Amino acid sequence: MSERSIQHNASxxxxxxxNLTLREVRALMxxxxxxxxxxxxxxxxxxxxxxxxxxxxxxPGFGGGSYIGFMTPxxxxxxxxxxxxxxxxxxxDDMERGVMNRLLVSPTKRGAILTGKLAHIAVSLAVxxxxxxxxxVALGARYDGGVIGVLMxxxxxxxxxxGFGSFSCTVALLVRQRESLIAVAQFFTLPLSFLSSAxxxxxxxxxxxxxxxxxxxxxxxxxxxxxALSADxxxxxxxxxxxxxxxMAGVLAWLATRAFTAYxxxx
Amino acid sequence: MKTYAGKVRALxxxxxxxxxxxxxxxxxxxxxxxxxxxxILTTLSRPDSGSAEVAGxxxxxxxxxxxxLIGYVSQKPQFDPEATARENLxxxxxxxxxxxxxxxxxxxxxxxHFGLGKVASxxxxxxxxxxxxxxxxxxxxxxxxxxxxxDEPTTGLDxxxxxxxxxxxxxxxxxxxxxxxxxxxxxxxxxxxASQLAIIDHGRLVAQGSPNDxxxxxxxxxxxxxxxQAGVDDHVRTTLVRLGGVREIxxxxxxxxxxxDHGASAVPGxxxxxxxxxxxxxSVTISRPSLDDVYLRYAGRPFGDDSHHQAQASATTExxxxxx
Ligand SMILES: Nc1ncnc2c1ncn2[C@@H]1O[C@H](COP(=O)(O)OP(=O)(O)OP(=O)(O)O)[C@@H](O)[C@H]1O
Ligand SMILES: [Mg+2]
Numbered sequence: 001m002s003e004r005s006i007q008h009n010a011s012x013x014x015x016x017x018x019n020l021t022l023r024e025v026r027a028l029m030x031x032x033x034x035x036x037x038x039x040x041x042x043x044x045x046x047x048x049x050x051x052x053x054x055x056x057x058x059x060p061g062f063g064g065g066s067y068i069g070f071m072t073p074x075x076x077x078x079x080x081x082x083x084x085x086x087x088x089x090x091x092x093d094d095m096e097r098g099v100m101n102r103l104l105v106s107p108t109k110r111g112a113i114l115t116g117k118l119a120h121i122a123v124s125l126a127v128x129x130x131x132x133x134x135x136x137v138a139l140g141a142r143y144d145g146g147v148i149g150v151l152m153x154x155x156x157x158x159x160x161x162x163g164f165g166s167f168s169c170t171v172a173l174l175v176r177q178r179e180s181l182i183a184v185a186q187f188f189t190l191p192l193s194f195l196s197s198a199x200x201x202x203x204x205x206x207x208x209x210x211x212x213x214x215x216x217x218x219x220x221x222x223x224x225x226x227x228a229l230s231a232d233x234x235x236x237x238x239x240x241x242x243x244x245x246x247x248m249a250g251v252l253a254w255l256a257t258r259a260f261t262a263y264x265x266x267x
Numbered sequence: 268m269k270t271y272a273g274k275v276r277a278l279x280x281x282x283x284x285x286x287x288x289x290x291x292x293x294x295x296x297x298x299x300x301x302x303x304x305x306x307i308l309t310t311l312s313r314p315d316s317g318s319a320e321v322a323g324x325x326x327x328x329x330x331x332x333x334x335x336l337i338g339y340v341s342q343k344p345q346f347d348p349e350a351t352a353r354e355n356l357x358x359x360x361x362x363x364x365x366x367x368x369x370x371x372x373x374x375x376x377x378x379x380h381f382g383l384g385k386v387a388s389x390x391x392x393x394x395x396x397x398x399x400x401x402x403x404x405x406x407x408x409x410x411x412x413x414x415x416x417x418d419e420p421t422t423g424l425d426x427x428x429x430x431x432x433x434x435x436x437x438x439x440x441x442x443x444x445x446x447x448x449x450x451x452x453x454x455x456x457x458x459x460x461a462s463q464l465a466i467i468d469h470g471r472l473v474a475q476g477s478p479n480d481x482x483x484x485x486x487x488x489x490x491x492x493x494x495x496q497a498g499v500d501d502h503v504r505t506t507l508v509r510l511g512g513v514r515e516i517x518x519x520x521x522x523x524x525x526x527x528d529h530g531a532s533a534v535p536g537x538x539x540x541x542x543x544x545x546x547x548x549x550s551v552t553i554s555r556p557s558l559d560d561v562y563l564r565y566a567g568r569p570f571g572d573d574s575h576h577q578a579q580a581s582a583t584t585e586x587x588x589x590x591x
Contacts, residue, residue: 012364015361015364016361016362019357019358019361019362020358020362022358023347023350023354023358026349026350026354027349027350030349030390097344097345097346097347097348098341098343098344098345098346099345099346099347101311101341101343101345102339102341102345102359102406103362104310104311105309105310105311105334105337105339106334106359106362106363107331107334107335107362107363107364108362264311264312264313265312265313267306267311267312
C-alpha cells in the first residue's frame with residue numbers, strides 16, 4: 001500500500017471513529033437518568049467505603065494517614081473496571097438492531113467501531129475521576145502529587161478501561177448473548193478488584209494476594225495513580241506500570257478487532 | 268457453498284451473472300438461501316467455497332474495495348432506533364466519507380423522497396414499520412452505491428409506498444446505471460422490475476432467465492371453464508382427453524382447469540366437444556402463464572426427498588458485474 005493511501009485510510013478511520021463516538025455520546029445525552037447515576041455512583045462509593053473501612057488505617061503496618069486519600073485511586077480504578085466491563089453490551093445491542101451488520105458491510109474500520117464504544121467511557125471516566133478527587137478534597141484528603149498526580153490517575157483509569165473494555169467487546173463478539181456477557185463480566189470484576197491494593201494496602205494483604213496482584217492490571221493502575229498522587233513519586237515504578245497498562249490495552253484491543261471474524265462466521 | 272454452525276447447509280450451488288445497470292430478481296421460498304447469497308455478495312459473510320465478484324472485484328480477496336461500491340438493505344432492520352432519521356443518515360454518510368455539504372443535501376433529498384421529512388428529527392424507534400423500512404432503504408442509498416443489494420425492500424410498505432419504491436428502483440437502474448440485486452416474495456414486483464430472474468430452492472438454483480422466457484418455457488395457456496353443474500368429472504375428462512392437445516386437466520366441482528398450446532384457437536374446439544358431450548358451459552377464461560405459475564412449477568411443490576441437501580456439488584456463487 002502506498003504511503004498516501006495509508007494516510008487516507010488513517011484519516012478515514014479517524015473520521016469514522018469520531019462520528020461513531022458522537023453517536024454514543026448523543027445516545028447518552030438522551031438518558032439524563034443514566035448520567036445522574038454515573039456521576040453520583042463514585043461519590044457514593046467513596047463515602048460508603050470510606051465509612052466502612054475507616055479504621056483499617058489503624059491496622060499496624062498500614063502506614064496511617066487518611067483513608068479517603070488512600071482510597072481515592074482505588075475508587076477511580078474500580079469505577080473504570082466496572083464501567084468498562086459493560087462495553088460489550090453496546091456491541092450486542094448493535095448486533096440485535098442490525099447496526100453491526102450495516103457497519104461491517106460499510107468501509108468502517110473495525111478499530112473505529114471499537115473506538116466508538118470505548119471513547120465515551122474514557123470521557124465519562126475522566127469526569128468521574130475529577131469528581132472523586134474533588135469530593136476527596138472536600139472530605140479533607142490531601143493529594144500531594146497535585147495536578148500531575150490527578151492526570152496520571154485519569155490516564156491509568158482510561159488505559160485500564162480500554163483494556164478491559166476491549167476484553168468485554170471480545171467476549172461480546174464471541175458469545176453474542178447478553179446473559180453470557182454479564183456472567184463473564186461479573187466473574188472478573190470483583191476478584192480483580194479484591195486481588196489488588198485498590199481498597200486495602202498491600203502491606204496488610206496476605207502474601208499470596210500480593211503475588212497475584214503483581215500480575216493484575218487493576219493493581220498496576222492503582223500503583224500508577226497512588227504513586228503519582230504521593231508526595232514523592234517513584235517515577236520509574238509509575239512509568240513501568242503505565243507501560244504494562246499500555247501493552248495490555250494494546251494487546252486486548254487488537255484481540256477485539258480479531259474477534260469480529262468470529263462474529264462474521266455466525267451472520 | 269455456505270454452511271452455518273450446526274451443519275445448516277444454506278447454499279449448495281448457485282451461479283449467476285448480472286449486467287451493469289440492470290435489475291436482477293432473486294426468488295425462492297423461505298429458507299431457500301436468498302439472504303445468505305446476498306450476505307456473501309456484500310462481504311458480510313464468507314462462503315465455505317466458491318467465488319464471487321462484484322463490479323469485477325473479488326468479494327473474498329478485496330472486501331474493502333467492494334464495500335466502498337455497494338449499498339445493502341438487509342431483510343432485517345438496520346437503522347439505529349436511538350438516533351433520529353437525520354442522524355442515522357448523517358452517520359452513514361460520514362462512514363462512507365461523503366463530503367459534508369453533499370451529505371446535507373443528499374440526506375434532505377432522501378428524507379423528502381421517502382416522506383420522512385416531518386419525522387426526521389424524532390428518534391427512529393417511534394416510527395411506524397413502513398417508515399422504518401423506508402429509512403433502511405435510504406441508508407442504503409446515501410452514498411450513491413454503484414451496486415445495490417435489496418433484500419425484500421418493500422415488505423411492510425403500503426401499496427402507494429410500494430409503487431413509489433418500485434419507480435425509484437427502476438429509476439436508479441435506468442438513470443443512474445446502478446446494478447441492483449433484488450430479493451422478493453412478491454412475484455408481481457419481480458415481474459415488473461427485474462430483467463433477469465433466478466429462482467432458488469434448498470440453496471440451489473432451480474431456474475433462471477428473463478421473466479418472459481421463464482413464462483414461455485411453461486408452454487401453453489391456462490384455460491378455465493365454468494360448468495352449470497358439478498359431478499360430471501370423469502365424463503368431462505374423457506371428452507377432453509379424446510379431443511387431444513389438452514393437458515393437465517383438473518376438474519373441481521364446476522370448475523375445469525387445463526393447459527393448451529394456443530388458448531384462443533383451442534377454445535372453440537373445447538366448447539364444441541363439451542356441448543356435443545352434453546355438458547353445459549357458463550363461462551370460459553384464458554390466461555397467459557404468470558410468474559406465479561413459473562414459481563409454483565419450480566419451487567412450489569414440497570420436496571419429499573432430502574437428497575438435495577446431501578448432494579455434493581462443486582458450488583460457486585458468482586456475481587460478475589462488468590465494471591464501467
Ligand atoms: N445466522 C444463521 N445461522 C444459522 N443458520 C442460518 C443463519 N442464517 C440463515 N440460516 C439458515 O440458512 C438457510 C437459508 O436462510 P436464508 O436466510 O438465506 O433464507 P431466505 O431465502 O432469505 O429466506 P426468507 O425468504 O425467509 O428470507 C435457512 O435454512 C436458515 O435457517
Ligand atoms: Mg431472506
